[in-house]
Structure formats: structure tokens, C-alpha cells
Amino acid sequence: MPGTAPPEWTQIDLTSRRGGAGQRITAVILAVVGVAGFALSFRSLAPWWWEFALMAFGCAVIVLLAAGLWINAGTSVASTVALQETGAAVVLPVVAAFETSDESLRYQLQLRLPTVDEEFVVHACGDRRCVAAGRAAPDAELPVLLDAAHKTWGVVHDAQGS
Template sequence: MSRTAAPEWTQIDLTSRRGSWGQRVTAGLLVASGVIGFALSFPALSQWWWELALLGFGCLLIVLLGTGLWINAGMSAGETVTLKESGARAELPVVSAFETTDEAVRYQLQLRLPEPADGHVDGREFVVHACGYHRCVEAARAAPDSVLPVLIDVRKRTWGVIHGSNASETPTPSSG
């Protein structure tokens, strides 16, 4: 009898409405600056094809970055709402932490998920959270004697670390 592996856990980057709104404003400004920049510069550069090609490429890149930021903000906001509705707040212990050399991420934290409902200890799972947020850095330095607040949905196998002022809030999952 073959044993199938459980599906992987999906980490959700929790975002607030204000954070999502700010990302969308920034995305809109990027798209507008790319389009307006090309429109205003086109007449001045219309005599040299290579200047137009460079201008077009640069403006297109700005428009694509803005579009990607807009889409990412919408997806993060939707995933956050879904997790807040179906998930529960939990404190996950930090089992180990590794300092990274990447400038954007300072630590990779290994978190132990709650025991499975069926009681199998060998089914215990771990997830990795890479972060440079000050609360995560403090938890990494105090590992293995620290915990991080998370929202977790065991049925959908999704989770997200609660950062910022949201860490002290306890969301109320809707009945469903």
C-alpha cells in the first residue's frame, strides 16, 4: 500500500486594508508615470529609433512593475481576508533559526505546527518563515524558547505570521 504525502502548507503574507490600499496607490502611480512618461517623451525622441526603443522598454518595464504590484496587492488582501475568516490564532514555537546573508531577510525561522488531530506524533510538521521584521528577529535570537503569533487554517493548510499591531489582536473566526 503506497502512502501519499500530505499537501504542503501555504504561507500567506498577511496584509491590512491600509497596506493593500497603499500598494495599489503606488502601483497606479507607477503605471501612470510609465504611460505619461512615454507620451510626453515620444515627440522629442521620434527621430532616433534606438532612443525610442530604450524609452519604450523603460516605460513598459515601469508599467509591468506597477501592474504586478497591483495584482499582488489584490491577491494578498483576498488571501488575508479568507484566512482571517476561516483561521484561528495560535502561538507556534520557534524550533530553530538561521541567520541569512540576504540583505532583505535576516532570519529563517523553523516553526512547529500543532499536533495533527489524529494524534500521530510522526505526522508532526514544520514550516519555515523567512523574515527581517523586528518581532521575528527577536524570536529567532531567543529560539528555541520563543513563539510567534500566527493565523492558521488546518483544513486548508494555510498559515501566516501576524506582524505589527495585529499581533495583539485576536480575530474572531466566523462560524461556517
């Protein structure tokens, strides 16, 4: 269609299977804590409906957060596996870096993609490798997995590639 913008590049936060399993274990622990908190408070707070309602709401929020963590872990691992299967390992130059004002040291890095159109993507990170690249910009490079067919990419933060 004429006049439509090309699809944007999607950044994938690379997550290992081990990291995904750790997130799912944390989600199960959170869910158990939420259900146990509700069960243990039911008997003692039943006469006071207002306190009971607040405790039930808090426990429900904890269980919902656990469900979100479980779903996010599966999605992250699946996206990482798909990118590792179809993507290519490349090194992208950092053309600009901006220090952000978070509570920890973070940089927003602008990376040049190896495309004909001179496209750029932005990666915000506080990883030691990204902080070093931000300090050395514009003479720095970062290892990236890149899938031009699906317009997905992810910065490789460790030596194993995920």
C-alpha cells in the same frame, strides 16, 4: 491515492486593507509615470528610432511592474481576509533559527505546527518580532493565524493581527 505526498502548507503574507490600498496607489503612480514618460519622449525621440525603442521598452516595463503590483495587492488582501475568517490564532514554538546573509538582519525560523504528524513550517523574516524570536530560539514563540482545513498560515507581525 497511495504514494502521493500530502499537500504542503502555504504561507500567507498578512496584508491589511490599508496596506493593499497603499500598494494599489503606488501601482497607479507607477503606471502614470510610465505612460507619461512614453508620451513626453515620443515627440523628442521620434527621429532617433533606437533611443525611442529603448525609452518605449523602459516605459512598458514600468507599466507592467505597476500591473503586477496592483494584482499582487488584491491577491494578498483577499488571502489575508480568507485566512482571518477561517483561521485560528495560535502561538507556535520556534524550534530552530538560522541567520541569513542578506543585506539586512533576517532570520529563517522553523516553527512546529500543532498537528499529529509533527509538521514544521519555515518563516523567513526581518521583522523586529521575528529577529527577537530568532535570537531567543528555541525558547521563543510567535503568534500565527492557522487554518488547518486549507493548510494556510501567516505570522502576525503587529498587534491588530494583520
